[in-house]
Amino acid sequence: MKANQWQAMAVAAGLMVSTSALAQSTGGGSGAFGNAGQIVVSSDASANLGYTTEGAGYGFFNLAPSVDYFLKENLSIGSGVNLAVVFGDGDTAAAFGINARVGYNISLTEKVSVWPKAIVTLFVGDNILSLPDGTGSASTVILEGYAPFLYHVTSHFFVGAGPRLAFGLGDDVDVTFSVGTTVGGYF
Template sequence: MRGNKWTGLALVAGLAVSSQAVAAEEPDLNSNPGRASSFGNAGQMVISQELNGFIGYNTASEVFLVRLEPSADYFLQQNLSVGASALVAFGFGDSTVVGLGVAGRVGYHLPLSERVSLWPKVGFGVQFGHIPDNSDVNFVLDFNAPLLFHVTPNFFVGAGPQVRALISDRGFSLGADQGNFSGSDVTIGITTTVGGYF
């Protein structure tokens, strides 16, 4: 009887130790969250991919426009960044549009809470565009302000408003009829971003 008692106690102790070991192996996603204050330090390099889907509003023509923009940014000093992005655009609707280009940009990081921050950026670049029977080179003026959520250290996701103007002396842009930029080729939409930094 006494042997059964010790056997029972040993079994209970073994189960308790095993359950603690299993609990220790389970990852805790909140144990090491990302922090907005650790982003934007001088010397940090940020690699990100921005995906822009503009469903509907362009002042030149009605198109569904999708843009992919792989980007790299470097923080020169606390919260002040400079960077560049490749521009790849596809448009469908009144006309089929293909655009390729590059843009430089400047940004400023604004921590809002422990895990949320705002990173507005303004950029300027050049884009080659092609529609059926016409090609042109456009200057690109861009502003976007994604709200970032710092998921883990060195990784973030975000989304925010974007305004982009295409400036052309031939009126190509997205099929605009006017010869010069006069507020007639501005696209307003939402940009999403995912990235990491080191």
């Protein structure tokens, strides 16, 4: 892997840790996860655990730091940025987007919940999701469903993972299934 790919991954990991630390350090919030009025700062990531209909022979890393707000108990809305890196055959392509999302937290036990979300992401730029070898669609809008199972490690801090299904809309339709991870906190 080239040095700039390692640097991009290091920056992405730093963003994940700093967003969750910020949410945990502010403290304050009341009650269990999903109460009305809570603000959640988290970072979702997926990497090399996916399958896509757009060719083979490449990997991807996707990072999405975000902020969500619970409008009423368990119903959240949010927004974030999306940073994506696609690499293969010695080439690297990067993309930047903004997203809007709606979710609903379902508590399973005191420490475990599932937080399914519907997400719409708009990427900025032309042909930003083309694969390094020149194939792939010029997707600019991604529609996705993501259902992470969260483990609430301590009060106001959680980690989780779950299935993610994404549809890239552009010249062609690109379907990607992957396993995503998330880390975050709330106040």
